[in-house]
Amino acid sequence: MKINSYVQIRLYMLLCGLYFLFSSCSEPIPASKVTDISDIKAVIDIYQTLTDENDNSISVSLYDRKGKMFDNDSVNITVNGKKIEYKIVQGLYYTKTYLYHTEKIAPENNQYEFQIQLANGKKFFLGSVPSLKLSSARNIIYKEEVPLSQDFSIHWSGLQDVNVLYLSKTVKVNTKEKSNVETFMEQPADTLKIGPAGTYTLKKEKFSKPGETLDILAFQFTAEKTGTVNPKLLKGSTANINGYHDEHATFK
Known part of the structure; x- marks a missing residue:
């Protein structure tokens, strides 16, 4: 039986909505499946005020080869030796963001140094970002x-x-x-x-x-400054800092 164009459009919109719903609700891949730093894209973002270097906000997001965030089975990230808290942020339409976030970490030797430990226990240098010089x-x-x-x-x-x-x-x-x-x-x-x-x-x-x-x-x-990341990370990995x-x- 031939379906008229109106019904076809309604079915198409329904299928698109279901696809968006299920893709948004799907959980990230387990971190246990990531066995080497070459399997990761890392995005490091730092905001630091220009009047107090200890007044800062630091976020790190990790992605797999398909661009999908993965959860924290046992992956740890530190900045200047201090562990960064893993967080799940609930967004709109059932979406979630998985990231590592911390605040008020003092730079050491004018640097923010990041290390990562994967679920299999392997440790790697993740990235390094210079702190911003203060001004008034x-x-x-x-x-x-x-x-x-x-x-x-x-x-x-x-x-x-x-x-x-x-x-x-x-x-x-x-x-x-x-x-x-x-x-x-x-x-x-x-x-x-x-x-x-x-x-x-x-x-x-x-x-x-x-x-x-x-x-x-x-x-x-x-x-605005750009830091360095481990060259073994996936293409698109970045490390940036800004203040204003x-x-x-x-x-x-």
Whole structure:
């Protein structure tokens, strides 16, 4: 019997939903099946504040050759000799994230050193990430309230390890209709490569364009570094650290 197109579409959507449900609910492969570091992809992410190197957040995610996270039968990860706690994070639609996470671990010799012990007892160097040099937001000079009739400048110095400036604008949307409700829209951030000292100027002509007026300029002075990972790890393994100073100016 021929099935009409409406029924076919409904069946297709049902099958897709069931596939997503079962694939999301499926458990990761047992860590006991991973017998060598060459079977693993590791992703190491560290956030460290730029005013206190001990104020940090460290996460490590492990994946198998098929890109699937695996659970913790008896796999241990340490950073600077301290064990990282294994966690299962419940997400939306029955999804789960399996990762190792810890906070406030002091770097040693300006490094975060990671070791892994597999379920079979084998130990390996996992990765190494340099800590970020400290700096002060007081070295970022600018006007917090800016007239729309003047150019806006930021001056900075002594921001060790800071190498990226992210700039994002919040604009007021101008409408012809009179209303007590004002509409604001955040625009995608611009990215500038910078050094520890410099100047950035935004010309007043850039504050506004038809239908929009600049309201807030947020700027994030960011330090980003890449560490090293065990070369035997699977392709795509990474080790990164970042920290930033968040500032903003308001335009009137």
